[in-house]
Amino acid sequence: MNGTFVPEEEARISIYDSALMFGDMVFEMTRSFNKKQFKLREHLERLYTGLKILRIPLNMTIEEMEETCHATVERNDPVFEAHDE
Numbered sequence: 001m002n003g004t005f006v007p008e009e010e011a012r013i014s015i016y017d018s019a020l021m022f023g024d025m026v027f028e029m030t031r032s033f034n035k036k037q038f039k040l041r042e043h044l045e046r047l048y049t050g051l052k053i054l055r056i057p058l059n060m061t062i063e064e065m066e067e068t069c070h071a072t073v074e075r076n077d078p079v080f081e082a083h084d085e
Contacts, residue, residue: 005075018056026050035073040066 018024028043037043044062051058060068
């Protein structure tokens with residue numbers, strides 16, 4: 001949250017978040033194979049295009065988001081079995 005990883009049970013979203021209040025949202029889903037995200041950059045480019053069209057600000061560059069996605073996979077690696085995704 002706000003640039004830091006927190007345990008799931010500590011994650012909170014304000015009731016005043018525009019996505020909750022007005023339904024403003026853009027999302028992309030990614031798939032991984034062997035713990036490598038498939039076509040991640042293409043997913044992020046679509047995500048950022050949607051954010052721009054809807055004028056939803058995001059204070060993170062696409063490169064920072066890409067790094068964060070990779071870091072999330074790495075941090076969650078210990079909770080998966082070798083054959084899991």
